[in-house]
Amino acid sequence: xxxxxxxxxxxFQGRSYETSSDCAELTSYLSRCNSCRVESGCFxxxxxxxxxxHQMLARRGEYPDNQRLMGMSMSDCIRSCRMIPMHRGPFRMxxxxxxxxxxxxxxxxDDCDSFVDRYHMSDIQSCHVMDGHWLMYEQPHYRxxxxxxxxxxxxxxxDMGMSSMLRFSSMRRIMDTC
Numbered sequence: 001x002x003x004x005x006x007x008x009x010x011x012f013q014g015r016s017y018e019t020s021s022d023c024a025e026l027t028s029y030l031s032r033c034n035s036c037r038v039e040s041g042c043f044x045x046x047x048x049x050x051x052x053x054h055q056m057l058a059r060r061g062e063y064p065d066n067q068r069l070m071g072m073s074m075s076d077c078i079r080s081c082r083m084i085p086m087h088r089g090p091f092r093m094x095x096x097x098x099x100x101x102x103x104x105x106x107x108x109x110d111d112c113d114s115f116v117d118r119y120h121m122s123d124i125q126s127c128h129v130m131d132g133h134w135l136m137y138e139q140p141h142y143r144x145x146x147x148x149x150x151x152x153x154x155x156x157x158x159d160m161g162m163s164s165m166l167r168f169s170s171m172r173r174i175m176d177t178c
Contacts, residue, residue, distance in 0.1 A: 011065070087174070139169050
């Protein structure tokens with residue numbers, strides 16, 4: 001079970017809100033969120049309500065300024081969060097080069113630092129996560145914007161929570177070391 005505490009101001013100042021589960025709208029509890037502390041577990045934090053927009057993985061630790069956590073390209077406020085449950089067991093996902101599970105398909109069970117190098121695929125547009133929790137990255141070698149995927153079918157970028165086109169180039173399992 002994870003636990004995260006959000007604070008209205010930087011450096012853990014101002015009012016706070018603590019949760020151990022998903023929260024689709026933090027502004028229901030705080031007027032803004034500019035720092036957080038992950039006491040245990042892992043969470044995805046999002047710049048917009050309802051788990052939308054840019055997202056970052058927050059592991060156990062302190063984040064006194066969201067710019068350090070979320071990067072300069074993102075808003076300075078966290079608006080929602082999703083708790084990532086610990087997964088012990090196999091990791092399996094099918095990746096497809098086209099929407100609606102079309103085109104070339106590969107079943108994967110481990111991290112991949114470059115889809116082009118390993119699978120000769122320049123893009124992943126749909127996937128089926130059968131086991132485990134995964135992060136998909138915009139650039140090779142686990143860089144750039146990321147998207148959290150839990151077990152389920154993702155027929156398009158919209159199903160993955162992305163409103164704009166994003167090209168995935170690498171992926172990593174979220175291990176139980178959070």
